[in-house]
Amino acid sequence: MEVGGDFYDFITLPHGDHGLVIADVAGKSIPAALFMALSRMIIRASAAHQSLATEVLRNANNMIASDATAGMFVTLLFGVLDGEALTLRYANAGHPTPLIFKSRDCSFEEEVACGIALGAKEGVSYEEQTIKFGPGDVAVFYTDGVTEAMNTKGELFGMKRLIGAVSKTCQSPAEEIMSRILEEVSAFREDREQNDDITLVVLKASPKSEEHALFSVHSRDEEIPRLSQELEGIMSRAGFSGKQILDMQLAVEEAFINIIRHGYHGAYGAVLIAMDFEEGRLKVKIEDDAPPFDPTKFQEPDFSADLEERPVGGLGIHLMRSLSDEMRYEYENGKNRLILIKIKDRPSIEPHQEAG
Secondary structure (H helix, E strand, O other), X not given: OOOOOEEEEEEEOOXXXXXXXXXXXXXXXXXXXXXXXXXXXXXXXXXXXXXXXXXXXXXXXXXXXXXXXXXXXXXXXXXXXXXXXXXXXXXXXXXXXXXXXXXOXXXXXXXXXXXXXXXXXXXXXXXXXXXXXXXXXXXXXXXXXXXXXXXXXXXXXXXXXXXXXXXXXXXXXXXXXXXXXXXXXXXXXXXOOOOOOOOEEEEEOOOOOOEEEEEEEEOOHHHHHHHHHHHHHHHHHHOOOHHHHHHHHHHHHHHHHHHHHXXXXXXXXXXXXXXXXEOOEEEEEEEEOOOOOOHHHOOOOOOOOOHHHOOOOOHHHHHHHHHOOXXXXXXXXXXXXXXXXXXXXXXXXXXXXXXX
């Protein structure tokens, strides 16, 4: 069995900004997977004490290089995202450069490559680059599994096809852009087996009039009040009714408790929360590293059965499904991703009423 070494991560930084990581460890093996885990841990530890992307990479490189097995290295891009200023300040350690698309005409700009891979050499300095987003601008971060995807003729997908896939959809939401890239890569490969991991991160700058939040929490009950507070703030500013806010708070709380109890089984774990209000729709994305579990496939409880005959469990998932307007699940790159959507002008309904 081959184990890949691609990964991405979002980190809540000390001053309220957010760190973005995308990386590719050399090789495909158990040692590569372990090196990936070590690299992720070191980047998180380095980012916990400073917010300069260049210093995060410099410190991480020195730690990795001093202990790296011969031939092991990781290409990695680390950026600091400022949601208020709509900027991403990043440093690049030998990773493919991000692709920037301007919303006004979907024109393409390629960022400047810089730096060498982490672990290759101690004492390396890195340069900082800044991406300034305008409303609707798109940034695509990727690993070389995208551009080096190969078809049955031995041809590579390449940069030109990647740029074309994004250009066709750059006016669409970030998720649709990502789906288009993956669909085109899959169609290009035809029946050829995927020969490398594929990792993609798509950022799209939304107009400032809309509401967004991105933060990381621990898998602990004590985090529930923060989730509810963040959700209430966004939904209140967006004009949702009190009933809709309460419904969504309960749905998100149930999802979070499921992760604590049945995902991490009470152990410590990170949960990434993204809340986005756009065009009358609130989308809450909840992402964790626990074992795969798809709640959308869980059978609905039989409310017509006597209480004694009903199987234990399932009520929380029923509430998540019925209190939101849409519930979706994805599993990608070792992460569960649950998406709950609430539509602003749709009336709330009761999740279930039993006949008296």
